[in-house]
Amino acid sequence: MERTTEIPPQGWFNYFAGLSRRAMSHPVRVEVESVLMGAQELVHALPLLGIDVEPKGSELGAIELTLGDEHQDFLHRIAQPVQVYLKIDDHGDLDCLSIEDRSGTRTLVFFEEGGVPAWAHPSIQEAEPPALGL
Numbered sequence: 001m002e003r004t005t006e007i008p009p010q011g012w013f014n015y016f017a018g019l020s021r022r023a024m025s026h027p028v029r030v031e032v033e034s035v036l037m038g039a040q041e042l043v044h045a046l047p048l049l050g051i052d053v054e055p056k057g058s059e060l061g062a063i064e065l066t067l068g069d070e071h072q073d074f075l076h077r078i079a080q081p082v083q084v085y086l087k088i089d090d091h092g093d094l095d096c097l098s099i100e101d102r103s104g105t106r107t108l109v110f111f112e113e114g115g116v117p118a119w120a121h122p123s124i125q126e127a128e129p130p131a132l133g134l
């Protein structure tokens with residue numbers, strides 16, 4: 001049974017640092033959903049290079065997705081994120097990462113082909129309370 005878990009803002013920096021290591025070069029699909037534009041696919045099957053949270057300055061808290069290979073580079077910035085949810089499959093792997101910004105726009109990062117552990121250690125997932133969303 002799939003489940004959804006929220007990562008609180010104070011945990012974003014550490015979670016994304018670990019996820020970037022676990023998912024390095026894993027192919028992802030990025031979509032954006034908004035009330036004004038509907039659902040838009042931005043990129044498909046491009047390797048993840050990293051997910052970073054701006055630690056200071058005027059962009060404090062902004063989340064940046066970096067993807068790319070030898071043929072294409074892609075950078076997507078979420079300037080004012082307010083919620084981060086993980087959709088985790090039955091095996092404990094990350095199916096989708098959802099980042100919602102202040103305007104209600106959601107950036108969805110789908111981990112193609114599965115196999116990216118949602119947590120660095122399986123025992124951590126039991127310590128996180130399930131959350132509704134996604």
